[in-house]
Amino acid sequence: MDSIQNMNRALAYIEANLDDEIDFGQVARIASCSEHQFNRMFSFLSGVGLSEYIRNRRLTLAAMELQSGTAKVIDVALKYGYNSPDSFSRAFQHMHGVAPSLVKENGSLLKAYPPMTFQLTIKGGAEMNFYFVEKEAFNIVGIKETVDTTGGNFHPEIWNELENDDLLKKLEQFSNTDFQGILHVNANITANSRDYYISVATTKDDSQEFTTFEIPAATWSVFKTSGPQPDTMLKTWERIYAEWLPSSGYELAESIEFVRDLNDPTDLSAYEIWVPVKKR
Template sequence: MNTLDSMNAAIEYIEEHLDKKINYQHAAQIACFSEHHFKRMFSFLAGIPLSEYVRRRRLTLAALELQENNMKVIDIALKYGYQSPDSFSRAFQELHHTLPSTVKQTGVSLKAYPPISFQISIKGDVEMKYRFVEKDAFHIVGHKEVMYPEDGDFNPTLWNTLTDADYAKLGTLEREDPNLSGILNITVNTCHGPEQSEEALEYYIAVVTNQTAPDHLAALEIPKQQWAVFDAEGEMPHALTSTWSRIYTDWFPTSGYELAEAPEIVKSIHDMKTEIWIPVQKSKFAFIF
């Protein structure tokens, strides 16, 4: 089994539970990812958020049942996770451009979204620059934000609230590191503090240091880890987001590696180059191409 196979197995689980409560954490475990990484991977591969895929699939099945059966609209609504006929009707009309009560009429046009399946696609010979780095444990100190992203959306408030003075103060704490110098953007896909929950993650703007964190800052110990380091070159943020997308859609499915349980790090080199540090480990599954 490879990355795409495990993603397809997770989609199969979701398909089997479209008329039930979907346990997204369990789906992520099937895919061998954290829930956050699973939703990000899905969004990169499918081009739409996972929640939108589930919404389209449920409303596709609902339309078929309304056409073929004599079930009441309220029963169909409850079956596919809507709390009232009104909320179901609004969602149904938004997708199909018609009301649920009209589907049996002759000539009514409906939309159908079939189940998704991920396959390897040959897109052309476009290089990706990366290297492997084995790094001992290190200590970071910086500003921390607890986030609850939906379907891989990522927009920390720290980006807009930190000042030049805040960054300058961080710089005074930094110790020299040959690989990870300067201000780092670090995402931890679990939450260690009192806000800990399955949906939460931690985001840091931080530096590598040997110093103890001042009262207004947070500290984190990052264990020894192997990293795949990718170069994102070009106009930012487009080069960064497109490289990140290719890591998930092109590199992981064919690399024989999988995500490890460690933070992801973004390091800016200059205005036109950024490094993306991805924690990796050899895949638990034999890769089959």
């Protein structure tokens, strides 16, 4: 339950700063997680991206001010983070269907996007199979791409490399530990980018073709997923954030999360999701 309360405290901070610059580092600290984890948890719990939610809330408040007050469009635009009346007008009209200069006319219908709060709902029914692993730091070697995630985009070009059997065979030659399988790792995550690896665990450090990276020691909660991909995996991620974490007694830890392809010949859709956690 603490994670839900922390999320609501973070939302209260956002709500109090809609007419100012929002410190997303502070948002994450209030929620007791990283910025990346907060964005993911918010998205899974709410079904909408954080930036879209903030934009909708600001445009709701802007409409109320324009309709009931004497504020100028340019002043309201600047107040809610728009650098020009034109960009504000486009966003406003896209949401409300009317130009901001016309909201006071009779019959203008505006949309309201109320502030959001989260509550824990016990759904019951479907079980979740998981186990805990305490693992020492280990190295991975793999194909790396720095992905521009501006605007919520996340489509690594190197996903195409998964069709390249020769390249994957070269990569698998570096897999010399008992931690087998292709690892899909996100690291060095910022507000606008992340490093994405298709990799294997290894003790070798002599690769000329691939990039090495160390995953620090941590405790992970591991969830197995099997079924049509990527839908099954996305649904499992959603349940981890929306159902398991709020009721587990654990919270997200500052470490690396990744997906492990089990390479199970009897179930090609079998993956494990590794989520770094710590006791509350």
